[in-house]
Amino acid sequence: MKETRRLSVARRLDRCTVLGPGTRAVIWVQGCPLRCQGCVAAETLPFEGGDEHSVDQLADWLCGLPDVEGVTLSGGEPFAQAGPLASLIDAVRVRRPDFGAMAYSGFRYEALLRGDPDRRALLRRLDLLVDGPYVASARHGLRWRGSSNQRVIALTGRHDHLETGPDTSAGVELSVAADGSLSWAGVPPTPGFRESFEKRLAARGFVLRAEVRRKA
Numbered sequence: 001m002k003e004t005r006r007l008s009v010a011r012r013l014d015r016c017t018v019l020g021p022g023t024r025a026v027i028w029v030q031g032c033p034l035r036c037q038g039c040v041a042a043e044t045l046p047f048e049g050g051d052e053h054s055v056d057q058l059a060d061w062l063c064g065l066p067d068v069e070g071v072t073l074s075g076g077e078p079f080a081q082a083g084p085l086a087s088l089i090d091a092v093r094v095r096r097p098d099f100g101a102m103a104y105s106g107f108r109y110e111a112l113l114r115g116d117p118d119r120r121a122l123l124r125r126l127d128l129l130v131d132g133p134y135v136a137s138a139r140h141g142l143r144w145r146g147s148s149n150q151r152v153i154a155l156t157g158r159h160d161h162l163e164t165g166p167d168t169s170a171g172v173e174l175s176v177a178a179d180g181s182l183s184w185a186g187v188p189p190t191p192g193f194r195e196s197f198e199k200r201l202a203a204r205g206f207v208l209r210a211e212v213r214r215k216a
């Protein structure tokens, strides 16, 4: 695995209960090579922009979060920055060996298994993978997935009990940051959800922060 110690991050969240099991931190990486029609995270697609963080900075942040059972890696495409993300999980587990890791990917699991060493290294560190591109015409309203072609794949036994949970949308969560800015997280339960949700919020005077901060 290449030793890369920097990550381009679109956004982070300390606590989230709708993107994986339990309460989790979330990192949305910046940049995705795919272009799924109807992608709900269009602002994370360019590889330019986002905030640069070192693996050590992000490890310190994750290790300092109380009461989170792990991190969910989303994007953007986490496997486009697989090397530093694998290093990040290693750095966190030095201090918190039981820290969980889940990732989304627009690539299928089988393709990732055939991928470069960095991609396989990240796979080996995950407990859960949600794989495959978003397909707007497929079925929606499913737990943690945007469309029914995507699979929740258990890569360790950590979440064996998941099979028993209902396969329905986990919903979305609104968060208010320390500076008062408002953002939301979650897998939209229907196509077009984001646009109509943000319009309804705006009509009530709530403005969501720009998700991607461009570098000066």
Ligand code: SF4
Pocket: 032, 033, 034, 035, 036, 039, 040, 041, 045, 075, 076, 077, 105, 106, 107, 133, 134
């Ligand atoms: S893989 Fe994910 S982030 Fe990339 S275009 Fe598809 S839905 Fe969007």
